[in-house]
Amino acid sequence: MPELPEVETVVRGLRKRIVGWELSRVEVHQEKCLGGVKSALAGLLRKKKILAIDRRGKNIILCLSGGGTVFVHLGMSGRLRLLSGSAPREKHTHLVFSFLNREDQLRFIDPRRFGRVSWGGEEKGPWGFLSRLGPEALEISPAEFVARARARRREIKPLLLDQHFLAGVGNIYADESLHRAGIHPRRRSDSLSPRALFRLHRALQQVLKEAIAAGGTSVRSYVDSKGVAGGYQHSLRAYGREGSPCPACFAKIVREIVGGRSSFYCPRCQRRNSPRRKK
DNA sequence: ACTATCCCCTGACGGC
């Protein structure tokens, strides 16, 4: 599933290629990915230029000339691919953006259909729903992270996944950062010492940065805008490794549902009580 | 304020 590092990788790839391109046509093959707003999208985008491409949490933001904005959320299985107009349209291609005097098309492909593309017109002002997102995971300061976490009484993992608390973290990087910080996923956020939360903050930002450097994690079918898979799946220490040895202590990684989601952790490094154990 | 549950949707997987 695309989380912050995967979305960032897609954004960087697209930014290098399509900034400055002018939209000429939008084909809608599956209206559901547009949410309620529907097909007005196609007409509104004609002749708009792509001025910039940004990311907020797991959202991709295409900034257009005239102040318009297109938001893309990849959901579970969404991909934005830059492909030649002569390439066959692969299954589950829901939207196709064509550009003036350009061979390549931007295609939104999403088998599971959890992804969404929406349009923010000039009249709606910038961002809108994006303002409800929490601070960016890579930008929040250690002090603010600690303060926000201690102000809540939730299990730490579901809290990390809550986009209103912190934007960009998903299942993979929540598990990886908790493992590195030696924190059990069910620990209550307000029961964690500032010291432990500082550790978690650092682990989280390290993991996210390393994953971006590796081009993201390709579990399931994630690829970037050029179709290239990420490399971070080879560096995962906990996520998806049920029954395999913990890289730190060789205990077997376990899987447990926490907050309704699969969670992988090391029962020895990440004890529920006595956070720090001396030997 | 928080938890639990459902829903969306399809590919993958297990059972027979």
Add this chain to the structure above:
DNA sequence: TGCCGTCAGGGGATAG
């Protein structure tokens, strides 16, 4: 081999 049931999973909505 193939059919069928089950389920994961981000996030929004809803109920408690």
